[in-house]
Amino acid sequence: MTMSRSTQATEHKTVIKLGGSLLERLTPDFFKGIQQMIESGKRVIIVHGGGPAINRKLKEAQVETHVVNGLRVTPAEAIDIVQTTLIGSVNPWIVHQLEQADIQAVGLNGFDGGLMKASYLDQDTYGYVGQIDHVNPALLYLLKDAVPVISCIGRTDKGQALNINADTAAEKIAAAIQADELLFVTDTPGIKVNGQTVTTTHPDEINGWIADGTIYGGMIPKVQAAAGCLDADIPAVRIVNEMLEGTTIFKEVAVK
Structure with a gap:
């Protein structure tokens, strides 16, 4: 199901990605801020990680993982832990916080409605880490009166969960x-x-910072994802803290 901007002209759609390392320090004021966004007419969709919670569960299970190119290598013995932690622990916590702020919310993951179909990114290097082949937003369009809260678990055609x-x-x-x-x-x-x-930047500048090591680790997939959205004609992409202060990334160099 595909919907064009013309058919959704009156609806301002905002996707908010919540980093796992930030979740545990979010205050009720942050979620009230989301409520204000909704009251102003914005359609909000939340996508979340859960790194610290996953780290604790892996440690309890004595399963070791490491990071390559900003991505968590996920061996076979870790994928079930990642899946159950994101879907069964982190996601319900976010839904509860939204509901405490009088926001109706629904927890989702890639299995629901075929939301995120995926394949192995590079199984030899990353294990059970996936790349998204297709997003089916039909279910999101049905949830008009609730905020979708999406855990980052995709599924293969054979039903295998991927991180x-x-x-x-x-x-x-x-x-x-x-x-x-x-x-x-x-x-x-x-x-x-x-x-x-940096308050404003653009992809060419970002690529230079990646090449010289100024941008490294987990920030690399973040800025690459931002650039990908610009290529898909998403008008505004921002990397911000919980006060919504930070960097706005534009597609091209601003004319001075």
């Missing part, structure tokens, strides 16, 4: 619904260069 990077999932979902803006809410106020937050 999806939350930044990438947010990008693909925003593109699929032709969102008006995408906010990456994280524990850092945007992109930092030489210790200072």
Whole structure:
């Protein structure tokens, strides 16, 4: 099911990606801020990670994982833990916080309505980590009166769960619904260069910072996802902290 901007002209769609490392310090005021966004007429969809919670569960199970190119390597013994933690623990917590702010919310994952169909990114390197092949937004369009809260678990054609990077999932979902803006809410106020937050930038500049090591680790998939959304004509992409302060990324260099 595909819907064009013309058929959704009166609806401003905002995708908010919540970083797992930030979740545990979000305050009720943050969720009230989302309520205000909704009251202003914005359609909000939340995509979330859950790194710290997953780390605790893996440690309890004595399962070791590591990160390659900003992605968590997910061996066979880890994928069930990742799946149950995201879907069974982190997602319900976010739904509850939204409901405490008088926002109706529904928890979802890639299995629901065929929302995120995926295939192995590179099984030899990353294990059970997926790349999204298709997003089916039909279920999201049906949830007119509730905020979808999406865990980043995709599924293969054979029904295997795969761990999806939350930044990438947010990008693909925003593109699929032709969102008006995408906010990456994280524990850092945007992109930092030489210790200072950059207020505005563009993909060419970002690629240079990746090449010289200024941008590294988990920030790489975040900025790459932002650039991907710009290529999909998402008008505004921002990397912000819980106060919604940070970096706005434009498709091209601003004319001065």
